[in-house]
Amino acid sequence: MLDPDQVYIPLASWIQIAIEWIxxxxxxxxxxxxxxxxxxxxxxxxxxxxxPPLLLIALFxxxxxxxxxxxxxxxxxxxLVFILLLGIWYETLTTLSLIATAIVVCxxxxxxxxxxxxxxxxxxxxxxxxLDVMQTTPSFVYLIPVVMLFGVGTVPGAVxxxxxxxxxxxxxxxxxxxxxxxxxxxxxxxFGATERQLLWxxxxxxxxxxxxxxxxxxxxxxxxxxxxxxxxxxxxxxLVVLQGLGRLDVGRAAVGGIxxxxxxxxLDRLTQAVADRDPRARAGQSRxxxxxxxxxxxxxxxxxxxxxxxxxxxx
Amino acid sequence: MALVRAGKGKSEILEQTQAVVxxxxxxxxxxxxxxSVIMGLSGxxxxxxxxxxxxxxxxxxxxxxxxxxxxxxxxPGRMRDLRRRRISMVFQNFGLLPNxxxxxxxxxxxxxxxxxxxxxHRKAGEMLEIVGLSEWASHLPGELSGGMRQRVGLARxxxxxxxxxxxxxxxxxxxxxxxxxxxxxxxxLQTTLHxxxxxxxxxxxxALRLGTRIAVMADGSVIRDGTPQEIVIDPQHDYxxxxxxxxxxxxxxxxxxxxxxxxxxxxxxxxxLDDTGQVAGxxxxxxxxxxxxxxAVRPDTRLIDIARAASRGRGPIAVVDEAGxxxxxxxxxxxxxxxxxxxETMKGTRPDA
Numbered sequence: 001m002l003d004p005d006q007v008y009i010p011l012a013s014w015i016q017i018a019i020e021w022i023x024x025x026x027x028x029x030x031x032x033x034x035x036x037x038x039x040x041x042x043x044x045x046x047x048x049x050x051x052p053p054l055l056l057i058a059l060f061x062x063x064x065x066x067x068x069x070x071x072x073x074x075x076x077x078x079x080l081v082f083i084l085l086l087g088i089w090y091e092t093l094t095t096l097s098l099i100a101t102a103i104v105v106c107x108x109x110x111x112x113x114x115x116x117x118x119x120x121x122x123x124x125x126x127x128x129x130x131l132d133v134m135q136t137t138p139s140f141v142y143l144i145p146v147v148m149l150f151g152v153g154t155v156p157g158a159v160x161x162x163x164x165x166x167x168x169x170x171x172x173x174x175x176x177x178x179x180x181x182x183x184x185x186x187x188x189x190x191f192g193a194t195e196r197q198l199l200w201x202x203x204x205x206x207x208x209x210x211x212x213x214x215x216x217x218x219x220x221x222x223x224x225x226x227x228x229x230x231x232x233x234x235x236x237x238x239l240v241v242l243q244g245l246g247r248l249d250v251g252r253a254a255v256g257g258i259x260x261x262x263x264x265x266x267l268d269r270l271t272q273a274v275a276d277r278d279p280r281a282r283a284g285q286s287r288x289x290x291x292x293x294x295x296x297x298x299x300x301x302x303x304x305x306x307x308x309x310x311x312x313x314x315x
Numbered sequence: 316m317a318l319v320r321a322g323k324g325k326s327e328i329l330e331q332t333q334a335v336v337x338x339x340x341x342x343x344x345x346x347x348x349x350x351s352v353i354m355g356l357s358g359x360x361x362x363x364x365x366x367x368x369x370x371x372x373x374x375x376x377x378x379x380x381x382x383x384x385x386x387x388x389x390x391p392g393r394m395r396d397l398r399r400r401r402i403s404m405v406f407q408n409f410g411l412l413p414n415x416x417x418x419x420x421x422x423x424x425x426x427x428x429x430x431x432x433x434x435x436h437r438k439a440g441e442m443l444e445i446v447g448l449s450e451w452a453s454h455l456p457g458e459l460s461g462g463m464r465q466r467v468g469l470a471r472x473x474x475x476x477x478x479x480x481x482x483x484x485x486x487x488x489x490x491x492x493x494x495x496x497x498x499x500x501x502x503x504l505q506t507t508l509h510x511x512x513x514x515x516x517x518x519x520x521x522a523l524r525l526g527t528r529i530a531v532m533a534d535g536s537v538i539r540d541g542t543p544q545e546i547v548i549d550p551q552h553d554y555x556x557x558x559x560x561x562x563x564x565x566x567x568x569x570x571x572x573x574x575x576x577x578x579x580x581x582x583x584x585x586x587x588l589d590d591t592g593q594v595a596g597x598x599x600x601x602x603x604x605x606x607x608x609x610x611a612v613r614p615d616t617r618l619i620d621i622a623r624a625a626s627r628g629r630g631p632i633a634v635v636d637e638a639g640x641x642x643x644x645x646x647x648x649x650x651x652x653x654x655x656x657x658x659e660t661m662k663g664t665r666p667d668a
Binding site for chain 2 (some may be wrong): 193
């Protein structure tokens with residue numbers, strides 16, 4: 001008879017052995033993955049930390065004013081000043097660098113992969129189930145292999161954030177490009193576009209609202225994960241909360257929590273504003289703002305509706 | 316393909332291979348500088364045929380010739396070059412980039428062939444002037460009405476200076492009034508530009524208005540091919556006849572198609588001509604002296620206008636050319652038969668006449 005207390009399949013030790021084997025034999029690979037993340041993280045964090053806090057707050061305020069308007073700018077400035085006064089400024093900057101690093105890497109990986117998926121049904125066929133699994137797996141679970149393969153600390157934390165945050169960007173890029181009106185594609189071909197021109201002149205600009213919607217999702221996931229990775233020793237606001245909980249210091253934990261919420265709201269507003277921009281406000285101005293208008297053109301809401309419709313039709 | 320060559324029907328092939336035969340065995344000559352219309356209902360393969368012409372859809376068999384050059388299997392680079400310089404296209408739903416200004420949309424083809432910005436905007440500006448949208452250059456397509464958007468689509472196709480223009484249901488998405496306006500616009504442009512136009516439509520009236528020649532398609536094949544007048548006089552096919560039945564003949568046919576070339580009529584009355592062949596007058600039956608009461612029309616005057624003139628004026632109808640020389644006369648019964656569509660009385664334009 002089967003004894004419930006007995007382990008018949010020693011999966012735990014198998015996985016242990018497998019991961020150890022991978023860690024042993026592929027160490028250079030993981031080192032080389034770690035290196036750019038490490039460099040990027042340090043560069044961003046270093047820059048943010050040497051900038052005087054008030055200057056940084058002013059810069060963020062201006063960015064918010066330019067992207068999203070007066071209300072968001074006011075909210076951003078007030079929140080950041082509040083964070084500064086709470087004494088969690090450097091922790092906030094670390095979290096911000098973690099997110100910024102993750103976004104840069106996610107864009108560098110996610111958009112090309114999304115483009116690949118949009119162009120090749122085979123690639124999408126392979127990647128789609130992987131993304132499904134990745135997105136249904138609780139982010140907590142990612143910590144295990146990351147610790148085994150990359151160790152503990154802020155840089156492995158950044159790796160975990162990247163892994164969690166990249167799927168929506170791949171998905172949205174894929175759907176955005178596949179959703180481009182067939183007649184526009186035909187127009188491109190009919191006027192003699194090369195494959196590359198078709199991508200850059202027609203597909204990417206048309207898919208951009210959807211891709212930016214995906215970027216918004218990626219930023220929010222990165223925000224959430226940047227807190228969770230405190231458990232594998234990543235510094236930042238998450239660590240403040242974790243330390244507070246560990247010492248039963250509810251006040252400290254709450255301060256960390258407030259910082260996290262404020263950061264999340266600011267990031268969400270800013271990335272949504274990027275995705276929502278109305279090209280008409282800028283059409284016909286200087287070339288740079290014109291380029292931005294094109295870059296951020298199109299209706300985000302429309303894209304979302306389209307996206308939902310296409311998702312509905314697939315299920 | 317083997318099945319098609321073996322002469323299997325379209326539905327039979329669909330059953331056997333799940334492959335749809337879009338266009339089968341179509342052989343068309345599209346004459347230079349004229350508007351050739353391909354007319355057919357949805358599913359007849361006309362749009363597929365249009366897309367085969369610039370190889371957006373690759374034909375599985377057959378040959379495409381442009382000025383004698385076979386480009387069916389040319390390199391992608393050569394094909395791009397043809398699309399950039401020789402063959403352009405206008406789309407049913409305009410196919411304009413919604414986040415680019417009108418002038419940038421017009422300049423698309425020029426941008427794709429990497430012309431410098433200033434040059435692109437100069438040429439695109441000229442094209443916008445031709446279609447009358449200069450003041451809209453820096454607006455977005457979304458701010459324009461349907462008719463204006465298609466003018467932009469037309470300007471974009473003209474901007475590459477391609478000599479072949481494929482217009483796929485170009486006016487079908489427009490409401491009737493705007494459609495007529497755009498047809499006039501195309502005809503007006505054509506008098507100066509002389510492009511080789513391949514116009515796809517499901518609207519027979521539109522085909523008649525625009526076409527120098529019309530090819531009627533059904534089930535992937537061309538079932539009737541000819542000038543508008545030939546097709547209306549002699550549809551040769553029940554399917555085609557269903558379209559021609561409701562045609563307003565009075566507006567399609569001209570004086571030349573119903574006139575009789577002798578100056579005398581059956582009752583003995585006749586036109587009196589002077590030495591240069593000009594009409595001097597009309598003598599009634601019984602040899603009465605010539606009187607001035609007659610109606611003169613040109614050979615290309617439409618029957619509707621002749622009927623209007625006849626109802627107002629007095630006397631017989633003479634057809635005279637630009638120099639005023641007598642060409643023929645139109646008996647009243649021929650005019651009525653022409654409007655009623657009695658093929659037996661029609662002449663001149665019949666293919667077998």
